[in-house]
Amino acid sequence: MTEETKKKRSLSVICSKGSFDMAYPGLILANAARMAGVDARLFFTFWGLDIVNKKKVDHLHLNLVGNPSAPIPAMIAGLPGVEALATAQMRKEMERLDIPPIREFIEMLDDAGADLYGCQMALDMFKLTKDDLVPQVKEVLTAMDFMDMSEGAQIIFI
Amino acid sequence: MTVAVQTDAEGYLSNKADWSEDLAGEIAKEFGVELGAEHWTVLNAARAIEEESGSSPGLRKISKRSETPIKSIYKLFPDGPAKLIAKIAGLPKPKSCL
Numbered sequence: 001m002t003e004e005t006k007k008k009r010s011l012s013v014i015c016s017k018g019s020f021d022m023a024y025p026g027l028i029l030a031n032a033a034r035m036a037g038v039d040a041r042l043f044f045t046f047w048g049l050d051i052v053n054k055k056k057v058d059h060l061h062l063n064l065v066g067n068p069s070a071p072i073p074a075m076i077a078g079l080p081g082v083e084a085l086a087t088a089q090m091r092k093e094m095e096r097l098d099i100p101p102i103r104e105f106i107e108m109l110d111d112a113g114a115d116l117y118g119c120q121m122a123l124d125m126f127k128l129t130k131d132d133l134v135p136q137v138k139e140v141l142t143a144m145d146f147m148d149m150s151e152g153a154q155i156i157f158i
Numbered sequence: 159m160t161v162a163v164q165t166d167a168e169g170y171l172s173n174k175a176d177w178s179e180d181l182a183g184e185i186a187k188e189f190g191v192e193l194g195a196e197h198w199t200v201l202n203a204a205r206a207i208e209e210e211s212g213s214s215p216g217l218r219k220i221s222k223r224s225e226t227p228i229k230s231i232y233k234l235f236p237d238g239p240a241k242l243i244a245k246i247a248g249l250p251k252p253k254s255c256l
Contacts, residue, residue: 031255031256034232035238035240036238037241037242098219111227112217
C-alpha cells in the first residue's frame, strides 16, 4: 500500500541564506519531513554555511534592511544595533513558542536522522574547513554529489 | 487479528472512545511495532498532553513530557514517529511542526 511509496519519499533542502529568519524554514521543513517518515538531507551553501558554522550559529541576525516585510522603516533598520535588538526580540518570542535555538535545532535534526552536508565550494570561498562546522555536518560535498544523492527527491531551495 | 474500528482517510482514529490499550497494541502491530514500557511512556505522555491542551502534540512536546530523547523516540517508532504515535495513541494528526 502507501507504505511502499512513503519509504521512497525523500526531501533535499538547499539552504543558501545565513540570516536568522532564513535559517529556520529549511530546518523546520526537514524536521517535519523526518517526523512524517520522509528521508531528509540538507545542503548548506554560500551564506547558508553560517547556519552550521560553529562560530556563527549562535549569532545569526534577522535581515531587516531590504526586507519589505520588516516591521520598521529601512532607514532605522540600518542603524547599528537595530537588527540585533529585533533578533533578540524574535528569539524571545520563539522561546515562548518552544521553538529551539538553531544549534539545538540542528542537534534535533541529527537525532531525527536527517543528514547535513556542507558545500565544498562555499567552504573554499570562505576559507573554512569541515572543522569549522558543527559536528552534525556529516560530510562536505560538491553540488554534483548532492544532486546524485537527491535523485528522486523533492528539492527545496531556500 | 484485524482491527475493525473507524479511522479517517489518513488512518487516524475517528472516535476517541474506540481507543483502548489493547487496540493500541493491535494498531502498533500493524506498523510492525511491539509495544513495551518505553513505548507506553511516550504514548501516555502524548495522550496526557492532548487531554490537557486539546491538541495532538508534535515530537518536541512529547519528548520533553515523556523525558525520552528524540533519538530514542525515532528508534521506538520508526518511519514517521509523529504520525505513528498519534495513530497508536488514538489521537488526531499532530498540528505541530516540531
